[in-house]
Amino acid sequence: MASTDTATSHLVAAFPRFLDCLAEADEYAAVDVALGLLAAGVTAERILLELVAPAQAQVGQWWASNEWSVAQEHAATHISERVVAAVSSYASPRPVRGRIVVACMDGEWHALPPRLVAEVLRLRGWHVTFLGASVPAAHLVSYLHRHDVHAVALACAISMRLPQAHRMIEACQRADVPVLVGGRGFGVDGRWARRLGASWAPDGPTAASLLADEWSLARPPEPDLAHLTDDEYPALCRRRAELIESGLADLRERVPAVGAYTPAQVDSTTADLGYIVDFLAAALYVDDAGLFTEFVDWLVGILAGRGVPSAAVVRTLEHFAGLLRDFPRAGRFLAEGRAVAEAPAALSGG
């Protein structure tokens, strides 16, 4: 085994080569880079955490900044998954600890981060079952009933899915299986995990130590969702289609270019309107305007890359605020979102 310093220098040297492989969608070369590191004595866990994970974070940034297409990101992710498979088949210790199920929330397709957590746990002796991307709650629960599961690790990368995540967390807790959650969807510091009453781990090593601590695992934080009694969340969900339709009509009326959109552009605009409503709903669910403003900041950046001015977002948020006069919390979040959209450069740092 290489010394820590040597291993670090190997990893640092391999990182740009690995990114090139991802950019070229060259699966074989990417696997070779990882296997080369293994041969040089770098541990499997360090390759996963210090090569694959940061490369994936970089890919995510390129996608978010519109430098990469969804297809490119998807291909790179697939290659990273192949690398993970190659690395973990190289080092597969005999499981000596309990069974852990790792899964993505229903509707959640970012399978690589939880896959990395799964592999780190496997390397640390847990018996890990990885159920993959977008696992329906019914499928997960039926798995829990068929196997004696020590704990479930659920991943959610997009805050928009937090209400669904909460239903899934509850389904596991009802099956009497401890749950821990991870992923950017729960906020960078996991604050929305605590709000939903779930233990939170930002990465594989943290998840491993939490799983080993049965005392803490059996005591998740109390859910803090008293604000849901105002029924703004379900009421907003019911009005989802109406809001999107009306939002699209409003844009057509006020922004002449929208009238000339191709069907694909209309689809993508409709999808964006859907995201605005869904993130607003998620923000209502966890009662945090920050969830919504973070999203608005991101959306404005993405749209700028596509040549859509932030004024269109401001316009839509104003329009929604007009339709949601009976929603005090939503109104407040929309106002805060508008403030962010009006000053995007200041907040997003460019």
Add this chain to the structure above:
Amino acid sequence: MGAQLVTATHVRDWDPGDGRISTSNPGRVPTRSVGSGGPSTDAGAVPPRTHLAAGVFPPDWSEIVAHFREGLLVCAPDGVVQHVSPGAARLLPTVRPGDALTASAVPELAAMATTGERDGDLTHAGRRLRVRRVPLGDGGSGWYVEDVTEAVERADALLAEQSRSAFLARVGEKLGNPLHPDRAAAAATRLAVPTLADVAVLVLAPRAGRAGWFRAVRDGAGPAVVDRGVLAVGGLPPAIEQALSGAEPHTVDWLVEQAAGAGWLPGPAEPDRIARVVPVPGAAAPVGALLVTRSADRPFDEGEEALLRAFAARAGAALTTAVLYREQTRVADTLQASLVPVEPVATPGLRWGTAYRPAQAGLRIGGDFYGTHVLADGGVLFFLGDVSGKGVEAAVFTGQLRQCLQALRRVEHDPARLLGLLNDALLETTQAHGQGRFATMVVGVARSTPDGGAALTLAGGGHLPPLVLRASGEVETVPLRGMLIGVVPDPRIGRVDLRLAPGETCLLYSDGVTEARGGPLGGEMYGAERLVEALTGCHRMPAAALAERVEQLACDWLTDGDHDDIAALTVRADGGAG
């Protein structure tokens, strides 16, 4: 006579029993007053003070007070007991006229007398008493003593009953959820502590000569810690064996020793520990035996024993359900495993990708199917299709189709002729069984070419036409038609030959993708145009990533979880690189 009940002299010497101011009545506790010290016969010896006008006949207070349910003590301003009503004498036999209450043998009264507290609860001579002190006009005080024993007991019993009901409700709720037998057993054992026991052991009915046990031990104030083990049948304590045979062992003296002998108690058998064992009832025989032990401070009264048996009944129901569920899922899993699509094997020059999402989320199978077979000449037969119907029946039919294809490809390599044979075979089967099942499918044979590309021969039986992702980034729809398979003899079968340049991909998919209903507005069909648009420019994606992307596009489009089976299969000419 006074208008108030409150002066000592007014109540002096009243007869307790028959309502007359009379001579002693030995059958009753007599009233005692200062100076009398016992049964008194000197009624009227002290002239009463009266504020009433002469000629108005006052009520007979002595008689009235004697009938009060409350007892009454009257104290002089200096705290010395002046008078004890018959009721008070019965409730507080140690309090006698002439005593100073501050020095009373009843400590609670002494405390009240000292602190000036107005209300107090106390237990005296086995009765629960409530005392209420009222200041009197002459500076003395009246002490009303109420026997609340029955009310308190009723309230306690009600509370105990309520807490038992609440406990059983919680147990029912918690035990209804884990359907895995080990988890159900662990949950039942954990729930028994601390309400029923400090240490609870659930021994499961032995299987193959060994009995698994779960033990919950209370760890300080924290929740119970559950561990587990296995005992050979011969090593089970006799009381457990007896309970497992269905009889509740009633001789319980040696139970604690038996539990200690089995190693279940944290320490040696303590003398102040008590235990009970009850059978955990199952469908026919008990599914287990529950042993509970706790400190002798908390004896098992009738209500507690009923609670224990009610708990065992619920645990038994949960365990029985879990065992039944396990047996059924084992059957279902075995059958499902034979119907789950088999992933393509890696072949030189070709890369494969698949995606599969059955309509019923709890199932892993559905009416879509795909597969590959390597042919003797090095080509790869591949297929993707969709049968009529949904769920398990449809899945069983896909299994028949796949087996048919598996056998037929040994005699026929040409996809179109293979589909024709499959059609005949299906028609025969469906006619024989009278079931009108049919399928749509694409069957193809792929052969890699020396230039890194691939040659594909495709045959279509009424299925959605495949797409080809060209190296230019464009997406072509393969003009492949044909009729449903399994409906008419000698159907028209479409046939197309095509070539993939290195890096080009052919995609087969089921209508679950294009007929996905949803979109931002809900209810709209995804459609082939959107799919083509979304895949344009995706030509560099690896085959597996492309299949996943198709699945994701369809699932993202869906607004609610309800959808048809979704399947995709991709084959990519490797081109020697990616």
